[in-house]
Amino acid sequence: MTHLDLSMFKACDIRTPAQQLTLDLSELLAYAEAYYFRENLGVQKVILCRDARLSGARYLEQGIRIFRDLGFDVLAAPQVSSACLFYYTCLRHPDAAGVMYGASHNPGGDTGQKIIAPGVQPIANGCGPGGGLQTIRRLYEQGAQPRRIGGGKLRIVNYLDDYVRDSMRLADVSPGDLAGLRIVLDFLSGAAGQEMILAFTAAGAEIEPRNLVPDGHFPSGAPNPVVHASIAPSLEVLRSGRFDLGMFFDGDGDRLDIVASDGRQISPAFNLIALAPRLRALFPDIPQPNLYVDLKANPLAIIRIARQGFGVHVIRNGHSQIKQALGKNAATGFIAAVEESAHYYLNLRRDGAVFPIENTLFYALLTARAWREDPTLYRDLLDLQQTTFREREWGYHFPNDDLRAAALAAVEEAFVRNGWHAMHRMADGAAMDATLLRDGLPFVIDADTTLTEEWTQVAQRASQSERGLARWEVTAGTAARRDAAVRLIEETVRRFQAGQKYVG
Numbered sequence: 001m002t003h004l005d006l007s008m009f010k011a012c013d014i015r016t017p018a019q020q021l022t023l024d025l026s027e028l029l030a031y032a033e034a035y036y037f038r039e040n041l042g043v044q045k046v047i048l049c050r051d052a053r054l055s056g057a058r059y060l061e062q063g064i065r066i067f068r069d070l071g072f073d074v075l076a077a078p079q080v081s082s083a084c085l086f087y088y089t090c091l092r093h094p095d096a097a098g099v100m101y102g103a104s105h106n107p108g109g110d111t112g113q114k115i116i117a118p119g120v121q122p123i124a125n126g127c128g129p130g131g132g133l134q135t136i137r138r139l140y141e142q143g144a145q146p147r148r149i150g151g152g153k154l155r156i157v158n159y160l161d162d163y164v165r166d167s168m169r170l171a172d173v174s175p176g177d178l179a180g181l182r183i184v185l186d187f188l189s190g191a192a193g194q195e196m197i198l199a200f201t202a203a204g205a206e207i208e209p210r211n212l213v214p215d216g217h218f219p220s221g222a223p224n225p226v227v228h229a230s231i232a233p234s235l236e237v238l239r240s241g242r243f244d245l246g247m248f249f250d251g252d253g254d255r256l257d258i259v260a261s262d263g264r265q266i267s268p269a270f271n272l273i274a275l276a277p278r279l280r281a282l283f284p285d286i287p288q289p290n291l292y293v294d295l296k297a298n299p300l301a302i303i304r305i306a307r308q309g310f311g312v313h314v315i316r317n318g319h320s321q322i323k324q325a326l327g328k329n330a331a332t333g334f335i336a337a338v339e340e341s342a343h344y345y346l347n348l349r350r351d352g353a354v355f356p357i358e359n360t361l362f363y364a365l366l367t368a369r370a371w372r373e374d375p376t377l378y379r380d381l382l383d384l385q386q387t388t389f390r391e392r393e394w395g396y397h398f399p400n401d402d403l404r405a406a407a408l409a410a411v412e413e414a415f416v417r418n419g420w421h422a423m424h425r426m427a428d429g430a431a432m433d434a435t436l437l438r439d440g441l442p443f444v445i446d447a448d449t450t451l452t453e454e455w456t457q458v459a460q461r462a463s464q465s466e467r468g469l470a471r472w473e474v475t476a477g478t479a480a481r482r483d484a485a486v487r488l489i490e491e492t493v494r495r496f497q498a499g500q501k502y503v504g
Helices: 023-040 056-069 083-092 129-142 160-170 193-202 228-238 268-280 299-306 319-328 360-373 375-385 401-417 479-496
Strands: 014-017 045-050 073-080 097-101 110-117 154-156 182-186 206-210 245-249 256-260 290-294 311-315 334-339 343-350 353-357 389-397 421-425 431-439 456-462 469-476
Touching: 023 056, 023 097, 023 129, 045 056, 045 083, 056 073, 056 097, 073 083, 083 097, 083 110, 083 160, 083 353, 110 129, 160 193, 160 360, 182 193, 182 228, 193 206, 193 360, 206 228, 228 245, 228 256, 245 360, 256 360, 256 375, 268 290, 268 299, 268 334, 268 343, 268 360, 268 375, 290 299, 290 319, 299 311, 299 375, 311 319, 311 431, 319 334, 319 343, 319 353, 343 360, 360 375, 389 479, 401 421, 401 431, 401 456, 401 469, 401 479, 456 479, 469 479
Parallel strands: 045 073, 045 097, 073 154, 182 206, 182 245, 290 311, 290 334
Antiparallel strands: 014 110, 097 110, 245 256, 334 343, 343 353, 389 469, 421 431, 431 456, 456 469
């Protein structure tokens, strides 16, 4: 049944070139999701929205028709929506499932879906109630269709203003609080512009919006702030000396890259040093809160966070898996998480319940507030970050997944042969679906950890959303150690037909 394009089922969501997901196939997928929602989850209400991609409108139109015809009450947002506005909409209707048609930072010709269960629970591979994405895939292969019960109603929803208001309150940012702060905001023609402009204007910041209008052609380039060519013009504006910082967003607005006026990017783990006490204020009943960082987080940042009285724990990559872990462990004091890909997470308390969510607007406002209140801290953090040497995540495409797996195994073996240690599981025993390699570093880093310059960390993983792609990131105490690790990776992967270096 290869004509069904089963490769679109990724670890965290659905991603595929839009030309491969014909309307006939997307109809079968909608039926499978409807069956799962009704028969596995007992849901009668579904939220549907889309991001800025050109293909989103036709899938949304189709979804509205199919779910209504099957008897679901449909809450539809025809306007372009960011991923985080979608999550907020689901938060307002915790009894509903949800589907967002979009593909995040992927190339403009791609499409995909983010799927949510009631209670804003993430649906992914091995994640979510009733079998999660594996169940949807099985139903899709079977051509399953739920019974038609009629009576489906349509309601148009738009919670943009509420989302802005609640995010400002959560970040403790009132009108005028950001007066005097000058920020470049680049949306890369994606979906996040409206909420950011509304909030930052109300807060009094002086903003310079770039690529504000959603445009699925993505004229500035791939909607991914990691791609230097896409953000280069805005970086030039930022370096003009008229601004304090820049914020760069991806296609669906769930990624937040923060760059100082001199062009230095502050990594999420270092940003978390500044945000941690402000996050603690949201959870006054938790004496020692716990945070997740991904396996690429800089050890110096982890130490600084831990010294503020936080437990800092390494977690695997993956939006859905991180949110599931946050929710599962909320009772043990876990409050937030960050990924070095510039994704931020929060255990949100609302109406007596806990919802692990992404809210990029909240984190953008909280960062701006922290920068406004203590710009010297950010200068110090950037200088501290610069005492380490990082090769930000890059990858190689391989002809097939077998060669990719062999390359990853060979890289690990090469480092271990040189005396390094490898970690494959998190502290709770769960698989990381990645490998953390360290030399001169313990695997447990806390407030008492001390480091010399002689350490190196390598994180490697198979991409869960792109076929044949493996990714690496290197951080080290010296430039020589970083360069040596990068060289060893490059030399090793060449034996397995690695393509050109890929950043994105």
